[in-house]
Amino acid sequence: MEDLKCPTVNPERAVDAAVFGIVVDGRVRYLDKPEPLGDEHRTAAHPARVEETFRITGTCYHCKTHWDGEKNECRLAARIPTLLAEIDPPEAPLAPCPIRFDGAGGCRHFAQEGEAICRSCPHYTYAAHVIVPAGNDRNEPIPSWERYWL
Numbered sequence: 001m002e003d004l005k006c007p008t009v010n011p012e013r014a015v016d017a018a019v020f021g022i023v024v025d026g027r028v029r030y031l032d033k034p035e036p037l038g039d040e041h042r043t044a045a046h047p048a049r050v051e052e053t054f055r056i057t058g059t060c061y062h063c064k065t066h067w068d069g070e071k072n073e074c075r076l077a078a079r080i081p082t083l084l085a086e087i088d089p090p091e092a093p094l095a096p097c098p099i100r101f102d103g104a105g106g107c108r109h110f111a112q113e114g115e116a117i118c119r120s121c122p123h124y125t126y127a128a129h130v131i132v133p134a135g136n137d138r139n140e141p142i143p144s145w146e147r148y149w150l
Contacts, residue, residue: 004108005099006060007121008076011037011051014058020098021055021122028055028122033098057099060108077109080124081116094118 011017018034019041037056045053062069066076094100094115099107109117 003105004060004111005057005105006063006074006108007055007057007099008109008124009056009058009060010063011056011058013061013063014056017056017058019054020057023053023055028095028124030055030095030097030122057107073112074108077112077117080109080120081113083120092119095122097121 006014007020009017017037019031019037020034021028021030023029034057037050037054041054042050050056060074066074068075068078095118097107097118099105100110100118101107109121
């Protein structure tokens with residue numbers, strides 16, 4: 001599981017940070033595929049922090065805040081499904097996600113917690129891990145974040 005991607009990575013610490021979603025009306029909308037985090041994303045997010053506007057992924061670096069070395073797991077991933085269980089019921093369809101697949105390069109949270117965390121994922125961001133109310137629909141993936149700024 002060493003090549004797994006963290007879906008809430010700190011963009012300042014990840015050498016391979018990539019945008020895979022955008023926060024729209026308090027809910028994450030996923031891109032068709034991740035794109036490298038660049039200055040254009042920081043500019044578009046300003047005055048907010050880039051991680052408050054975009055969902056950012058990167059290779060998991062076992063951060064001191066969330067990594068449990070004894071259990072070899074992410075404590076944040078273990079906690080989120082419980083915190084957000086009432087937002088989307090277990091029978092809710094999963095939102096499309098470009099990093100969900102299991103295996104090398106896939107999502108650490110999915111590999112560790114399965115579909116339960118996928119239902120929670122659209123409701124939180126890296127910045128303070130804010131929990132926001134669920135929307136009424138599951139939108140299709142969006143081709144580019146730029147359409148929200150043009």
